[in-house]
Amino acid sequence: MKAVVICQKMGIAAFLYIRKMNTQVEIKRKNRKSIVLILIILTAMIIMAAVCMFVGSSDMTIGEALNALMLNGTDGHERIIWKIRIPRVLAAIIAGAGLSVSGLIMQTTLNNSMASPSTLGVSNAAVFGANLSIIAFAGGFLSTGNNLTSYTVGTNPYSTSLMAFLFSTASILLILSLCKIRAFSPNVVVLAGIAVGSVWTAATTILQYYATDVGLSAAVVWSFGDLGRASYKTVVIMLVVVAIGTIFFQTMSWRFNVLLSGEATARSMGVNVDMLRFFSMLIASVITAVCVSFLGVIGFVGIICPHITKKLLGHDHRFTVPMSAISGSMLLLMADTLSRSIGNGSALPVGAITSLLGAPFFIAVIFSRKENHP
Amino acid sequence: MIRIDNLSFRYSKRTPPILKDINLELNAGEVGILLGKNGSGKTTLLKNILGILSPKGGTIYLNGKDLLKMKRQERARLIAYVPQNIHFGALTVFDSVLMGRISYFGIKASTADYEAVERILADMNLESYAMRSVEQLSGGERQKVAIARAMAQEPKLLIFDEPTGNLDIANEGLIIEEAKKLAREKNIAILSSIHDLNQALSFGDKFFFLKSGVICHSGGADAVNEISIKETFDVNVRIAKIENQKIIIGGTGKCI
Numbered sequence: 330m331k332a333v334v335i336c337q338k339m340g341i342a343a344f345l346y347i348r349k350m351n352t353q354v355e356i357k358r359k360n361r362k363s364i365v366l367i368l369i370i371l372t373a374m375i376i377m378a379a380v381c382m383f384v385g386s387s388d389m390t391i392g393e394a395l396n397a398l399m400l401n402g403t404d405g406h407e408r409i410i411w412k413i414r415i416p417r418v419l420a421a422i423i424a425g426a427g428l429s430v431s432g433l434i435m436q437t438t439l440n441n442s443m444a445s446p447s448t449l450g451v452s453n454a455a456v457f458g459a460n461l462s463i464i465a466f467a468g469g470f471l472s473t474g475n476n477l478t479s480y481t482v483g484t485n486p487y488s489t490s491l492m493a494f495l496f497s498t499a500s501i502l503l504i505l506s507l508c509k510i511r512a513f514s515p516n517v518v519v520l521a522g523i524a525v526g527s528v529w530t531a532a533t534t535i536l537q538y539y540a541t542d543v544g545l546s547a548a549v550v551w552s553f554g555d556l557g558r559a560s561y562k563t564v565v566i567m568l569v570v571v572a573i574g575t576i577f578f579q580t581m582s583w584r585f586n587v588l589l590s591g592e593a594t595a596r597s598m599g600v601n602v603d604m605l606r607f608f609s610m611l612i613a614s615v616i617t618a619v620c621v622s623f624l625g626v627i628g629f630v631g632i633i634c635p636h637i638t639k640k641l642l643g644h645d646h647r648f649t650v651p652m653s654a655i656s657g658s659m660l661l662l663m664a665d666t667l668s669r670s671i672g673n674g675s676a677l678p679v680g681a682i683t684s685l686l687g688a689p690f691f692i693a694v695i696f697s698r699k700e701n702h703p
Numbered sequence: 704m705i706r707i708d709n710l711s712f713r714y715s716k717r718t719p720p721i722l723k724d725i726n727l728e729l730n731a732g733e734v735g736i737l738l739g740k741n742g743s744g745k746t747t748l749l750k751n752i753l754g755i756l757s758p759k760g761g762t763i764y765l766n767g768k769d770l771l772k773m774k775r776q777e778r779a780r781l782i783a784y785v786p787q788n789i790h791f792g793a794l795t796v797f798d799s800v801l802m803g804r805i806s807y808f809g810i811k812a813s814t815a816d817y818e819a820v821e822r823i824l825a826d827m828n829l830e831s832y833a834m835r836s837v838e839q840l841s842g843g844e845r846q847k848v849a850i851a852r853a854m855a856q857e858p859k860l861l862i863f864d865e866p867t868g869n870l871d872i873a874n875e876g877l878i879i880e881e882a883k884k885l886a887r888e889k890n891i892a893i894l895s896s897i898h899d900l901n902q903a904l905s906f907g908d909k910f911f912f913l914k915s916g917v918i919c920h921s922g923g924a925d926a927v928n929e930i931s932i933k934e935t936f937d938v939n940v941r942i943a944k945i946e947n948q949k950i951i952i953g954g955t956g957k958c959i
Contacts, residue, residue: 352797352824583809586798587802590852597753597782598802598856599778601775
């Protein structure tokens with residue numbers, strides 16, 4: 330009798346062990362599926378980057394481009410590849426990743442699926458800063474008395490980007506300081522972002538009203554997102570900021586997952602929700618500010634890519650953070666290739682292409698949204 | 704085991720106090736029920752215990768440790784919360800329960816965390832659901848996953864805010880039974896707010912009646928009577944006994 334009981338217990342233990350092993354195998358299989366999907370999109374992104382490098386207004390063949398890439402081409406071809414196309418492709422990869430990851434994190438921290446890097450009015454502030462630099466300071470009315478013939482380009486090529494960055498950072502700090510009063514309630518952050526953003530837009534309009542024709546056109550052209558402005562220096566600065574930000578978001582991925590359960594639950598699990606929201610918003614905004622300052626306004630990447638990612642992989646931030654980054658790079662590369670293919674010899678603003686792609690997608694997301702999660 | 708002395712809370716100096724001199728004691732394995740009208744301070748009291756709100760006076764001790772002086776993670780390893788409205792995001796049941804271990808692992812879950820989750824899923828018969836998305840589950844199943852997530856914190860005190868608020872009658876009974884079983888088997892104290900008095904009677908061991916932020920009656924099942932209900936809810940009820948079980952009937956009076 331005793332032997333039967335022992336056998337029964339051993340049987341149960343064996344059954345539980347097999348079931349446990351099965352669960353572990355299933356978890357590994359599920360995680361591997363997500364990783365494989367990320368690797369597929371990464372491969373597609375690398376292929377897209379190569380395509381992007383071989384497409385342009387010059388009539389260079391793929392063979393000539395490859396020779397130039399290996400430093401065996403003509404001076405002209407090597408200059409096009411190494412001075413124009415490679416910084417452009419790198420800028421697309423880095424800015425696309427940064428804007429997309431920023432969008433994903435803002436959607437989670439604000440519990441709002443429509444949040445994006447423009448939610449805090451970062452882009453509006455950057456546009457104002459750049460407009461102020463172009464219209465008022467860089468040979469504009471403050472230094473020339475609005476005399477069109479005296480209009481010159483500023484001596485420092487980075488002055489416009491610097492002004493754009495300073496104003497967008499100031500705007501972020503203003504909004505986050507205001508929101509601290511209300512303990513970073515998501516609705517308060519969104520509303521404060523809209524309010525402050527509209528102040529910058531109004532200020533830009535007033536500034537443009539007093540601008541010269543040349544100043545106005547220069548300011549408007551700046552606000553079009555353009556990857557052609559990228560240089561190796563700007564690429565390195567963007568890379569450092571985007572890489573640090575993305576690594577931070579990746580390490581916080583479980584905390585973001587917990588935040589999906591609601592604020593009270595997250596607090597009860599020991600997550601410092603206010604600090605997480607503050608630093609996430611700050612870092613996401615700084616990433617946006619740096620990208621927008623160097624490249625101009627590139628809309629909708631921060632909305633389209635996080636939504637595609639969530640449709641493919643669910644809401645687990647361990648996988649959605651890298652996937653968002655890669656899909657953002659992919660989208661911006663596609664938009665850039667498209668803008669140079671249909672531009673009839675000149676590249677259309679990439680910001681316009683992403684918005685053209687983004688608006689219909691945005692509408693589709695709104696009408697197909699079943700769940701309430703960000 | 705949990706002991707609250709003279710706890711008071713108000714949102715700011717300009718607003719009236721929400722909780723006044725709350726005294727409450729609950730032992731391991733016991734289920735305490737907070738009863739009171741909407742706005743009487745039940746959820747505010749639970750949030751003060753959880754550390755979501757900071758009390759303006761008084762003390763909360765759990766197993767002899769001062770909760771108000773504890774770090775967030777330390778507190779999260781002692782107290783877990785099952786909210787009324789449950790959200791998870793599009794995650795699997797396994798990952799949702801693993802979330803409960805965040806106060807232990809912080810950045811990356813260890814093998815010990817995975818094993819703890821496997822044990823809890825087995826204990827609560829949720830193993831077959833492990834790889835399913837929580838979004839595909841029914842209300843009762845999601846509630847069970849929320850309890851499993853709370854259990855992953857290995858708490859000494861489990862707090863429920865209206866645990867059966869969104870459930871049908873079958874799932875109400877199931878969740879109450881599951882929670883009671885956990886309290887008894889794992890020697891965990893449970894503190895819960897509940898609106899339905901009959902459910903409260905079947906769930907609780909101790910009852911605390913809150914009126915305008917003050918505990919006006921407390922005690923065992925005997926404390927749930929016509930007088931305490933009348934004073935707390937301003938309604939007249941009758942209490943009957945069917946198969947030796949107390950049943951509260953009716954409820955006439957002014958509604959606020």
